[in-house]
Amino acid sequence: MQQAASVMQFLNTNTGAITGLATVALLLVTGWYAWTTRALLKEAQQTRLMASEPRVVAYLRVHEIHGNIVQLCIANLSAAAATGVSASVDKVTDWPTKFDFGDIKILRDLSFLRPHEVLRFDLGYGPNLFHDGQPAVFKAAIKYESLDGRPFTFEDTLQVESVAGFGNWRVYGIDDVARRLEEISKTLSAFSGGRRLNVDSFSAADWKEEERAHKERRSQNAPGQRE
Known part of the structure; x- marks a missing residue:
């Protein structure tokens, strides 16, 4: 009880000082809130500007x-x-x-x-x-x-x-093009210098003989043909 009475007496004696300290603390807290609010507002403005900013x-x-x-x-x-x-x-x-x-x-x-x-x-x-x-x-x-x-x-x-x-990408210079043309020329020369195939041609008489032989084979294979 004596300790509590001492505390109360101290508070009553230093009321002005305590009120001043509380006021300073309140001002500091209020200033911090104001600074934080301003920073948030500035950030929101920058975000809005960036959202409307083309790139x-x-x-x-x-x-x-x-x-x-x-x-x-x-x-x-x-x-x-x-x-x-x-x-x-x-x-x-x-x-x-x-x-x-x-x-x-x-x-x-x-x-x-x-x-x-x-x-x-x-x-x-x-x-x-x-x-x-x-x-x-x-x-x-x-x-x-x-x-x-x-x-x-x-x-x-x-x-x-x-x-x-x-x-x-294949980048062809003049030398590359000349070399490719030379290779193509050699390939064509090899084809033109090779042996040619002999193709038999049929005359009118050959066609008639072929047609006669075909008819004979057909008549021999006809159904009901007597032996």
Whole structure:
């Protein structure tokens, strides 16, 4: 009882100090809750913005049907639509010699991409994208906007050697073609220089004799024929 009385006397004596400490503790807890709420709100806003943020990229893939054709794919990987889409593809290497994507209007005016939409363009024939065994390299650049007008860009280097299955392409040079033509020429010469088959031909008299012999065999095998 004496100890409890001492505690009560201490509390009564230091009421102001205890109230001040409790107030400070309450302020700290309130501040922590306010900071946590602000962080959660900011994260929710970022999540909402990311959900409405398109993501347009470019990459190379092999044609689904023709395995020796490389396609340029421009895809919107996001669940949000992209507007004002404009793309360009330039050669980093000097090959291929025939390249029509440098400043093509169809890439400049893509305009709009639906969520998860993929556009495919035939970039080139597999073997033509190599020179002296070295694969071609391209640089792609894309500009686009979200539906609320936020601008975005994409830039990347696209290498043909990154395409799955490119190792199956047979790259024929001039020497390879000449060697193949020589082998074909030797094969044809072997056929033309061989012995020819003798084919017997039938004259009109031979056909008549064959027909007479056939009739005799038929009459001999007829049913009811007397011995």
